Amino acid sequence: MEPGTVLRADRVITPDRELSPGWVVVEDGGISDLGEGDGPDAGESIDLKGLTLVPGFVDLHVHGGGGFSFDTGRADDVRGFRRWVPSTGVTSFLGTVIGLSIEDGRLSVEALASAEESEGGAELIGINLEGPFLSLERPGAIPPSWITPPDVGVFEALHDASDGSLRLMTVAPEVQGANEVIVAAQARGVTISVGHSAASYDVALRTFGGGARHVTHAFNGMSPFHHRDPGIVGAALDSAGVTIEVIADGVHLHPATVSMLVQAFGTERVALITDAVPMAGRREGSLRLGDQVATLKDGRVTLPDGTIAGSASTMDSVVRNVVRWGVCDLAGVVRMASTVPAAAVAAGNRKGRIEQGYDADLVALDSDLRVVATWVGGELAFEVKKRYKKPLTRARGRRFL
Ligand SMILES: [Zn+2]
Numbered sequence: 346m347e348p349g350t351v352l353r354a355d356r357v358i359t360p361d362r363e364l365s366p367g368w369v370v371v372e373d374g375g376i377s378d379l380g381e382g383d384g385p386d387a388g389e390s391i392d393l394k395g396l397t398l399v400p401g402f403v404d405l406h407v408h409g410g411g412g413f414s415f416d417t418g419r420a421d422d423v424r425g426f427r428r429w430v431p432s433t434g435v436t437s438f439l440g441t442v443i444g445l446s447i448e449d450g451r452l453s454v455e456a457l458a459s460a461e462e463s464e465g466g467a468e469l470i471g472i473n474l475e476g477p478f479l480s481l482e483r484p485g486a487i488p489p490s491w492i493t494p495p496d497v498g499v500f501e502a503l504h505d506a507s508d509g510s511l512r513l514m515t516v517a518p519e520v521q522g523a524n525e526v527i528v529a530a531q532a533r534g535v536t537i538s539v540g541h542s543a544a545s546y547d548v549a550l551r552t553f554g555g556g557a558r559h560v561t562h563a564f565n566g567m568s569p570f571h572h573r574d575p576g577i578v579g580a581a582l583d584s585a586g587v588t589i590e591v592i593a594d595g596v597h598l599h600p601a602t603v604s605m606l607v608q609a610f611g612t613e614r615v616a617l618i619t620d621a622v623p624m625a626g627r628r629e630g631s632l633r634l635g636d637q638v639a640t641l642k643d644g645r646v647t648l649p650d651g652t653i654a655g656s657a658s659t660m661d662s663v664v665r666n667v668v669r670w671g672v673c674d675l676a677g678v679v680r681m682a683s684t685v686p687a688a689a690v691a692a693g694n695r696k697g698r699i700e701q702g703y704d705a706d707l708v709a710l711d712s713d714l715r716v717v718a719t720w721v722g723g724e725l726a727f728e729v730k731k732r733y734k735k736p737l738t739r740a741r742g743r744r745f746l
Contacts, residue, residue, distance in 0.1 A: 346722055347371050347389040350531065354393035359699040360679040361399070369398065371428075371705040374722035379699060393709045396717055399679045400699050401436025401706035402660040403686040405513060405616055406473060406562065406590055408441050409623035410659065415440045418452035420460040427466030431719035431726035433626065433659035436706035437687070437696055439473035441620075444491050445635050447477060447499055451506045458508040466726055467610055468706075470692050471512030474503060475561065478526055479541035480517035485566040487541060488635030495522035497529045504533055510688040511535050515561040516549035517542035518552040532558050535688060538590075539577050541566040549580035553587050559689055560589040562620055563606055565597050565653070567673040582609055588689045590618045591681070593666045594658035595647050600670040607667075612677040617663050622646055622655035665714045675714075 350371050357367030357379065368384025370377045378385070392576025409415050410439065411429030413422045423440060439458040457472050476487060478495040493499060495516070504511050514530055515538045516523055527537050538553055540561025545568075560581045568576045581587045589610060593603050597620070607615055624630030624641045632639045632646070632654070639646050639654035646654045660682060667678045687697025695704050705723035708716055719727040 346371055346391070346720070346725070349387050350389040350391060350723075351384050352391045352393060352707065354396050354397060354398040356397040357699060358397060358399045358676050358679050360676040360684060361698070363447055363676060367398065369699060369705075369707070370623075371720075371723045374705055374724070376437060376693055376699060376701055376703050376705050378701060385689060391642050393718075396709040396711055397675070398684040398699065399675075399708050399710060400684045400703075401467075401708050401719060402434045402664070403470075403692070403697055403722065404430075404435050404438040404619055404621075404660050405686045406444065406475075406618035407435075407438050407621045408655060410619070410621045410625035412623060412627065414623040415457060416444070416449075416453050418449070418456045420456045423457055423460035423469065424466070427460075427469065428726075429626070430467045431721060432716060434661040434664070434708040434710070434716045434719060435625040435659075436721045436726070437468040437470045437692070437706055439471050439559060439690065440469055441473040441475055443475050443487055444477070445488050446490055447493060447503075449667040450474070450477060450491060451503055454503055454506040454511075457659060458506065467721055470696070471510045471690060472507050473513040473515075474511060475515045476541065476553050478516050479525055480520055480543050483517070483541050483566050483568070485541060486634055486637075486639065486648055486652050488637075490635055495520055495526040497525050500526050500529055504530075504535070508564040511540055513559065515540040516557075517544065518557070519544040519548045524555075527552070527555065527557065539581075542577060543568050544577055546575050546577075546580045549577040551581060553580060553584035554718055558587055560587065562592050562597065562618065563589040564602065565592060578606075586614075588614050588616050588685055590616050590620075592620050592656055592658070593617055593663040593670075594619070594644075596656060597653060600666070600672075603667065604670065604672045607672050607681070608678070612673055612680045613685065615681045616689055617667065617678070617681045618665060618686070619658045619662070620656050621658060625657045627657070652745050658695055661710075661714065661716050668714060680697070
């Protein structure tokens with residue numbers, strides 16, 4: 346958009362404040378000003394009548410979507426995903442990698458790292474390694490051939506392949522040798538997430554005490570909550586500042602479980618994720634996972650034995666779910682979909698909020714919380730064409746004096 350363009354919406358949820366009506370000025374890809382009321386009389390304005398403007402969603406845990414996969418080792422798939430995912434309100438994400446082997450995973454990491462600079466679409470803000478130092482007791486749908494005993498040399502090789510863009514790594518801390526890998530990863534600025542793990546409350550508490558800051562999909566891929574061993578989720582709750590991922594797709598967790606987690610942790614410590622597989626955003630499809638095939642049917646992605654193998658959800662759909670289930674208000678949901686995930690990977694100073702100096706990563710939602718338009722760094726990355734042609738027509742007003 347032109348420098349100094351003003352976006353005017355019925356509501357702007359920053360999410361620390363609600364401006365109604367609100368306006369946002371976009372300059373050089375960033376937010377230069379915002380406020381309540383009609384706003385400045387600028388040269389270019391975009392009228393978002395009847396719409397709510399929120400910060401773009403940040404998905405920390407996503408394996409692909411729209412038919413594009415991060416596990417092919419092809420940078421073109423990453424670029425295709427970047428162009429597709431703004432249709433779901435996502436403006437930045439961590440490309441999440443699982444391999445069939447260490448070498449296979451390394452190639453996927455390399456492909457993501459080489460696609461990072463490409464222009465257009467959602468911003469790839471780093472890589473999330475889901476493994477390979479996980480527990481064979483809690484693999485979920487992860488191919489056992491990817492899981493390997495903790496080894497600093499293997500970590501270093503994956504880190505080197507990422508060209509420094511590794512931001513998050515899931516580790517099972519109870520596995521012998523995990524500590525050395527955790528220390529090495531933290532020294533390289535990688536946030537440690539506890540998951541795919543059978544860790545007890547005590548082990549998990551020690552791991553958070555040692556600097557781990559995040560939990561991979563709470564309750565999924567870990568020992569269940571037990572009243573005499575509250576496990577990883579219990580330990581995370583007792584560790585200030587630790588954030589948890591929640592898959593609010595209605596399949597991985599019961600809505601009441603999502604509500605319980607949000608009530609216990611507060612919206613400041615929950616990151617909504619999709620854990621989406623490449624067929625997310627489609628009605629049906631299948632996906633090879635090692636020597637097994639996962640199938641999408643009726644909104645569930647499962648292996649033949651019924652094991653859930655990622656989700657087919659999108660960030661806009663999990664946002665709608667959480668609102669529909671009455672878990673919290675829209676500001677709280679936006680905090681969990683944008684602000685918390687951005688902060689969890691040290692991007693909270695430029696993403697996850699509509700504030701002065703932040704990137705102009707914005708999503709316009711209609712009253713059903715469907716995505717109408719998405720901007721990444723002030724550039725229009727998605728727009729619903731027919732239905733909303735009128736509200737998005739640019740009105741040329743007087744120059745801002
Ligand atoms: Zn995953």
